[in-house]
Amino acid sequence: MAKYPVSFKVNGDEQDLLIEPRKTLLAVLRDVIGLTGTKEGCSTGDCGACTVIIDGKAVTSCMVLGVTVAGKEITTIEGLAEDGELHPVQQAFIDTGGYQCGFCTPGFIMSSKALIDENPDRTEEEFRHALGGNICRCTGYTKILEAVLNAAEEIRTNS
Amino acid sequence: MSEYTVVGQKLPRVDAVEKVTGAAQYGADVHPAGMLYGKIVRSKHAHANIISIDTSEAEKLPGVRAIITQDDVPSGRRVFATDKVLYLGEPLAAVAATDPDIAAEAAELINIEYEVLPVVQDVMEAIKPSAPHIQGDETKDGPKRRDISAKIKELAADQDNDHAAEIQKLEAELNNYDDEIYHNISAESHTEAGDVEKGFAESDIVVEDTYVIPRVHQTYMEPHVSVASADSSGKITVWASTQGPFAIRSGIAGTLGIPLTQINVIGTTMGGGFGGRFGVIITHVPAVLLSQKAGRPVRVQMTREEEFLDGRPAPGCVIKLKTGATKDGQILARQALAFWDSGSVSGASIGSTIRVRGVYKIPNIKIDAYGVHTNKSGTAAYRAPGAPQAIFAGEAQLDDIAEQIGMDPVKFRLMNMREEGDEVPAGGSEPKVGYKETLEAVADAAGWWDREADDNQGWGVAVGDWTNGCGPGGVYVSVHEDGSARIFHGSMDITGTDTAITQIIAEILTVPYDSVTIRRGDTDSAPYSTGSGGSVVTFTMGNTAKLAAEDAHKRILELAAERLNTNEDNLELKDGAIHVITADPPKSISLGELAAYSLSTTGGPIVGKGSFARQSSTPALAAQIAKVEVDPETGRTRILKLVASQDVGFAINPMAVEGQIEGGTVQGYAWAMMEEMQYNDNGNVNPGFVDYRVPTSADLPTVESVIVEVPAPNGPYGAKGVGEPPITPTLATMSNAVKDAIGVRISELPIKPEKVVDALKNNGHGA
Numbered sequence: 026m027a028k029y030p031v032s033f034k035v036n037g038d039e040q041d042l043l044i045e046p047r048k049t050l051l052a053v054l055r056d057v058i059g060l061t062g063t064k065e066g067c068s069t070g071d072c073g074a075c076t077v078i079i080d081g082k083a084v085t086s087c088m089v090l091g092v093t094v095a096g097k098e099i100t101t102i103e104g105l106a107e108d109g110e111l112h113p114v115q116q117a118f119i120d121t122g123g124y125q126c127g128f129c130t131p132g133f134i135m136s137s138k139a140l141i142d143e144n145p146d147r148t149e150e151e152f153r154h155a156l157g158g159n160i161c162r163c164t165g166y167t168k169i170l171e172a173v174l175n176a177a178e179e180i181r182t183n184s
Numbered sequence: 185m186s187e188y189t190v191v192g193q194k195l196p197r198v199d200a201v202e203k204v205t206g207a208a209q210y211g212a213d214v215h216p217a218g219m220l221y222g223k224i225v226r227s228k229h230a231h232a233n234i235i236s237i238d239t240s241e242a243e244k245l246p247g248v249r250a251i252i253t254q255d256d257v258p259s260g261r262r263v264f265a266t267d268k269v270l271y272l273g274e275p276l277a278a279v280a281a282t283d284p285d286i287a288a289e290a291a292e293l294i295n296i297e298y299e300v301l302p303v304v305q306d307v308m309e310a311i312k313p314s315a316p317h318i319q320g321d322e323t324k325d326g327p328k329r330r331d332i333s334a335k336i337k338e339l340a341a342d343q344d345n346d347h348a349a350e351i352q353k354l355e356a357e358l359n360n361y362d363d364e365i366y367h368n369i370s371a372e373s374h375t376e377a378g379d380v381e382k383g384f385a386e387s388d389i390v391v392e393d394t395y396v397i398p399r400v401h402q403t404y405m406e407p408h409v410s411v412a413s414a415d416s417s418g419k420i421t422v423w424a425s426t427q428g429p430f431a432i433r434s435g436i437a438g439t440l441g442i443p444l445t446q447i448n449v450i451g452t453t454m455g456g457g458f459g460g461r462f463g464v465i466i467t468h469v470p471a472v473l474l475s476q477k478a479g480r481p482v483r484v485q486m487t488r489e490e491e492f493l494d495g496r497p498a499p500g501c502v503i504k505l506k507t508g509a510t511k512d513g514q515i516l517a518r519q520a521l522a523f524w525d526s527g528s529v530s531g532a533s534i535g536s537t538i539r540v541r542g543v544y545k546i547p548n549i550k551i552d553a554y555g556v557h558t559n560k561s562g563t564a565a566y567r568a569p570g571a572p573q574a575i576f577a578g579e580a581q582l583d584d585i586a587e588q589i590g591m592d593p594v595k596f597r598l599m600n601m602r603e604e605g606d607e608v609p610a611g612g613s614e615p616k617v618g619y620k621e622t623l624e625a626v627a628d629a630a631g632w633w634d635r636e637a638d639d640n641q642g643w644g645v646a647v648g649d650w651t652n653g654c655g656p657g658g659v660y661v662s663v664h665e666d667g668s669a670r671i672f673h674g675s676m677d678i679t680g681t682d683t684a685i686t687q688i689i690a691e692i693l694t695v696p697y698d699s700v701t702i703r704r705g706d707t708d709s710a711p712y713s714t715g716s717g718g719s720v721v722t723f724t725m726g727n728t729a730k731l732a733a734e735d736a737h738k739r740i741l742e743l744a745a746e747r748l749n750t751n752e753d754n755l756e757l758k759d760g761a762i763h764v765i766t767a768d769p770p771k772s773i774s775l776g777e778l779a780a781y782s783l784s785t786t787g788g789p790i791v792g793k794g795s796f797a798r799q800s801s802t803p804a805l806a807a808q809i810a811k812v813e814v815d816p817e818t819g820r821t822r823i824l825k826l827v828a829s830q831d832v833g834f835a836i837n838p839m840a841v842e843g844q845i846e847g848g849t850v851q852g853y854a855w856a857m858m859e860e861m862q863y864n865d866n867g868n869v870n871p872g873f874v875d876y877r878v879p880t881s882a883d884l885p886t887v888e889s890v891i892v893e894v895p896a897p898n899g900p901y902g903a904k905g906v907g908e909p910p911i912t913p914t915l916a917t918m919s920n921a922v923k924d925a926i927g928v929r930i931s932e933l934p935i936k937p938e939k940v941v942d943a944l945k946n947n948g949h950g951a
Contacts, residue, residue: 026285047285056284061213062206064455066405067488071873074405102206115204119196122839125679125847127203128405128455134204149886157882160873162403162456163679164843165850166881167889 033094035060036104044091051075053091054101062102062131066160073159076132077101083139085158102131105138113183114138114176123172125163133159137173145177145184152177190691191901194839197683198702199453211409211425211452212485219411220249222474222484223287224467225277225294226493227269230305230559230867231316234267235297237277242293247286250478251294253277257473259441263465269298270318270528271561272867273493275465280474280482304368305863307502307523307556311366318557319528324372326364327521327552332357366523370530371555375538377610383517383548387508391584395577396932397915398860399500399525402566403878406455407491408463412471413481420447420475424468427457427676428715433707435464436472448708451676458851459565459717463496492871496564497861499532499555500525503577505540509585515600517548520577524570526555529562536570539912540578541609543619543649543805544600549609560863565717568650568908572852572915576933579646579916584929593645593920594627615802618831618894623647623807626829629890630809637924640814641824644921647807648912652905655714656797657724659732661689663740663790665783667760667776669693671702671732673725674710678907680840681721685729687836688900692733693740695760695775711795719905722836726900728796736792743782743790744773802896806830806909808849810921816944819937821857821922823883828914829890833904838891845889845910852914854879860934 028043035058044053054060054077063086066074070088077086078100105112114137117123124130133156140147140155147155152173153166161169186192202208239251253276254264264275277294281287302316309315325333336354339347384390411423420442426432429451437444454461471484486494501524508517520540526532537553586596601623602608604616627633627645635643660672671689675681682702690700704710714720737757744762745752754766763772773781782789811825828849835841858877862870870876895902915933923929928943 045285052284055212056215059215060206061209061215064210064406065212066407067873069488069872069874072405072488102204106205111201111204118204119200122194122197122843124203125843126405126454126456127199127208128210130203131206153881153884157880160405160878160880162405162458162851162878163847165846165848165887166879166884167846167887168839168843170881170886 029092031092031095033096034098036100046090046092048091049087050089050091050094051086054086060101060103064128064131066128073136074129074132076135076159078135078139081139081142083136102134105134112138113179114141117172117176117179121168121172121175123164123168129159129161133161133169137176141177141180145181147177149174188691190687190697191836193837195683195687195697195837197680197840198686199677199682208453210406210455211411211423212483214411214423214452216411216413216481219481219483220280220282220478221284221287222278222280222471222482223291224275224470224484225279225291227265227272227274227276229269229298229300230272230865231301231303231318232269232298233301234265234269235299238295239277241295242279242290245286245290245293247282248279248290249282249480250280250474251277252473252477256477259439261439263439263469271559273490273561275470275494278470278474280478303559303865305558305560307525307558310368310556310558311523313367315367318368318559321367322369323365323367324369324554326361326366328361329358329364366554368557369554370526370557371534373534373537373553375551375610376549378548380517380519380548380550384508387516388511389585389588390506390508391581391588392506393581393929393931395503395505395580397501397573397576398933399497399560400566400855400859401492401495401497401861401876402458402460404456404458404460407486407488408467408495409483409485410468410471411481411483412468412475414472414475418446420472421450422447422468422472423450423452425452425454425461427454427461427678427717429674429676429707430712431462431715432464432468436468439464439469440472448706450706451704454676454678457678457717458567459569460496462564462715462717466494488873489871492861492868492876494561496562498566498569499563501573503537503574505577505581507581507585509589511589513589513591513596513599515544515546518546519550522553524553524555525558525560527558527560527562530555532563533570537574538610539571539574542575542578543602543647545602545606546609559867567848567851567911571648571650571912572855575648575912576915576919579913580919580929580931583920583923594623594632597623597647616894617803617805618892619805621894622805622829622831622892625890625892626807626809626827629829629888630825630827632809640816640925641811642921642923642925643809643811644917644919644924645809646913646916646920647805648909649803649805650909650912651803652723652801653718653720654798654801655720655724657713657728658711659725659728659794661732661736661792663693663736663775663779665776665780667695667774667779668699668701669695671700671729672705672710673713674705674707675713675721675725676716678716678721680837680843681716681725683840684722684836685725688726688729689733692730692737693775694757719907722903723801723899723905724796726836726903727799728794730794730900731796732792732794735794736790739790739792740775740778743778743785743787747773747778747781799898801898802833802904804831804833804904804909806913808913808917810917812921812925814922814925814940816926819940821935821940823853823885826853826885827888827890828910829892830906830909831892831894832906833896833899834893834902835891836901836903841891841906842889844906846887848907848910849887849914850879850884852911853918855933856915856918857934
């Protein structure tokens with residue numbers, strides 16, 4: 026199948042790739058660029074495990090075709106920690122025990138980061154609804170919500 | 185104040201950083217050079233004869249490197265269907281190609297001709313003589329026919345007397361129960377204690393109901409995946425997402441007739457298991473066969489849709505349950521007749537029907553359980569396999585009795601709960617378990633005793649019991665010159681068990697938690713380890729780790745005595761150093777210095793070994809209370825409060841234990857309220873997250889967890905397995921809460937809005 030040249034940024038690095046039109050952004054990130062932290066849980070945009078941030082918005086990367094991200098800035102779970110220091114959302118997930126098997130965790134962290142960046146003042150109820158696109162089967166969500174609220178508080182205080 | 189410094193503490197997990205940075209390597213993240221992508225070709229019918237399989241078009245597609253069918257299985261063991269398919273999605277062939285899209289395209293090009301056969305999906309239909317025969321036609325007698333046949337056999341065996349007339353009468357009676365000749369039976373299980381007929385006769389109240397529990401999927405977030413690489417010497421390496429690498433090794437060896445030593449299984453980080461990740465032929469064997477044929481590594485990764493079609497979910501079942509009690513609240517008898525939907529395989533947790541006995545003194549009990557074939561995929565374990573289903577029936581019926589005799593449901597349970605030394609119905613003597621403590625703890629925490637409910641609100645309570653399994657394991661621990669310790673073992677981390685093992689070893693070696701690291705070996709290198717299921721890991725590997733650390737401790741004292749010219753009795757290991765207790769001024773040597781010294785001794789480095797297989801386990805109890813609000817117009821139930829307590833023996837890491845309680849309770853909630861794999865004559869009709877809804881954070885309140893600690897005599901520090909118990913009571917908790925809210929028992933799960941509306945209408949409450 027024919028491939029098309031596409032240029033975009035992933036975690037600050039310029040990517041100039043030849044991409045088949047049928048490949049999703051998720052497939053490009055995982056199979057072409059080799060960033061496997063973003064997970065494939067359903068391939069239908071329902072579980073949120075493949076969530077990445079595109080130009081500030083949390084997006085399920087299995088629902089985006091790779092050829093459509095030209096010129097965009099993408100952040101994946103691998104791009105969150107800076108200079109070896111974890112992002113407050115990552116640290117909060119550790120401190121509260123907000124993950125178990127960890128498969129949904131990259132998606133949850135990316136969704137949470139985008140939500141907090143957009144508005145850290147959400148109530149617990151608002152975060153519960155806003156995170157409704159991410160499925161976790163292990164935790165029952167109690168400790169995830171604790172992590173997100175703690176991270177939002179921390180980011181609010183330090184900004 | 186705890187006597188311990190590391191165990192019993194809420195410490196961050198050992199795999200924390202890799203899990204939150206995306207560095208953890210799951211099965212689909214493995215990508216050896218030259219890897220091909222596999223795709224399984226699946227049946228498009230739920231029941232059909234296979235006329236032909238034509239792979240010629242697929243072979244022509246550029247990029248296709250291998251196509252396999254059952255003809256490529258040298259051992260002849262069934263990996264792919266040959267003459268007949270039994271369910272939608274059953275594997276028929278597999279393809280390996282240079283690109284996943286090419287593999288999928290090739291799979292579509294394989295032309296399969298079918299002769300479609302009649303289908304049966306409902307267990308109560310499948311047992312009838314009119315049902316299609318799915319795998320031969322095994323018939324079994326139901327309870328009454330069994331009783332009559334047993335009597336006939338007994339009379340016939342009595343040579344001294346003539347019972348011909350009596351036998352003839354009984355044989356005639358047998359004909360009255362033709363409807364008890366069950367068809368399509370895959371397995372049966374029968375248990376009896378006391379005399380239920382007598383028990384029911386002595387009861388003031390007898391309640392009977394039929395409980396229907398749906399088939400649900402474990403829905404681990406990582407779909408099944410394996411990467412196999414067969415090299416030219418015949419050596420096979422499999423990167424497997426599995427709960428039990430050693431079981432997968434022997435499974436592959438057995439299925440393909442390959443020596444065990446030729447297979448190395450590397451367990452990858454597991455994206456959830458819940459009992460569903462032990463299967464050998466689901467992806468592992470096809471990956472090996474494809475790799476052998478293509479001569480390159482092959483990854484076989486299931487999609488979510490394939491998970492629903494060909495995973496091994498939890499069996500649904502129909503349980504007819506009858507309970508007799510006196511009007512002052514004593515339970516006298518309980519009888520169950522259960523039909524478990526085992527799909528295309530046998531088994532299906534039927535032995536768990538015994539769990540309808542609960543944790544109560546019931547002098548008379550009778551259980552008859554059957555596994556029934558239907559045109560669905562096979563089933564497997566799901567978190568306390570079979571217990572949520574059986575306990576739902578038992579605990580829902582208990583509430584209905586409590587209501588009839590006008591007794592508070594918590595008090596009714598407390599009054600009937602077994603105590604230490606009581607007889608377990610058909611099961612020996614009860615050890616010390618915190619049954620009452622756990623129920624009282626949840627009642628107190630939830631505010632049960634002064635509970636309030638507005639219109640359409642209700643409270644429900646239920647308890648569920650489970651006992652962790654046990655199995656073999658081995659652990660090594662080495663102490664290094666810098667005072668750190670390294671653990672080596674082969675058991676899969678099932679959400680926190682590596683952390684528990686690490687905490688135990690740090691505790692015994694008296695070193696900081698973060699100076700102990702843990703490394704998992706593959707099946708070529710690590711000592712054998714039992715699978716990570718059945719809540720076994722903390723119990724088994726915890727005990728094993730303890731033995732390894734104690735062994736190292738022994739060597740440490742031996743070395744220190746030599747080094748410090750004293751007797752071992754004068755030494756104490758404390759805060760990472762060995763102290764001469766009798767010395768004044770104080771005299772000590774650090775573990776690091778001792779480890780350095782050990783390298784030049786005759787005895788050598790400090791290596792502790794632990795090996796363990798079996799000790800009796802102690803039951804655990806989970807008790808839960810929910811408060812709900814039901815909208816009588818829409819039938820929608822909103823959960824307002826969910827409190828869960830559990831007797832965990834001892835919480836080695838309370839944060840991880842809370843996580844298990846919260847997660848298990850929510851899985852139980854989902855089974856009660858939302859989840860159901862639905863089937864028609866075409867097979868499963870909801871193979872995705874849009875139609876098979878699992879709960880999200882938006883559906884739930886905070887789960888409040890309460891840890892109760894009544895130590896298990898053989899558990900490490902008294903710990904019991906904690907993973908499975910929390911799912912066991914929730915189905916009943918929810919049904920009981922909804923009944924309290926609307927006054928009607930919904931005994932067919934899940935409690936979807938339409939069922940609530942129907943139930944209200946049928947009882948004259950409806951709009």
